[in-house]
Amino acid sequence: MDPNKYLEKIYKESMSIVGSDDKIKSDLNKNITCHLSEILSRSESSKGVITVILTSAIYKILNPKQDIRNHQTSIPNGYSGITFDTKYITPFLKNLRFPAMAAMLL
Numbered sequence: 110m111d112p113n114k115y116l117e118k119i120y121k122e123s124m125s126i127v128g129s130d131d132k133i134k135s136d137l138n139k140n141i142t143c144h145l146s147e148i149l150s151r152s153e154s155s156k157g158v159i160t161v162i163l164t165s166a167i168y169k170i171l172n173p174k175q176d177i178r179n180h181q182t183s184i185p186n187g188y189s190g191i192t193f194d195t196k197y198i199t200p201f202l203k204n205l206r207f208p209a210m211a212a213m214l215l
Contacts, residue, residue, distance in 0.1 A: 164194040165190065
């Protein structure tokens with residue numbers, strides 16, 4: 110699947126759960142809701158961490174056989190996390206006016 114189309118799809122699904130007022134509106138278990146709320150509350154001050162997590166998670170979903178610990182092409186069987194972020198993740202986040210890094214360092 111095209112990363113841009115996947116990001117748009119998952120964003121729409123997520124917004125139906127979270128909504129626009131930063132309150133989670135679903136039947137997720139309390140533990141998951143607590144973790145998601147913590148991430149939301151720190152999104153502006155932890156842009157780098159959130160970008161790395163999002164980049165790795167989306168890459169893994171789109172490439173299930175990839176070991177995302179190998180996030181550099183210099184690592185055997187690695188991929189370029191920076192390239193994936195620069196091409197897809199950061200532009201997507203900036204387009205939605207979400208906290209995003211100018212450049213990601215892995």
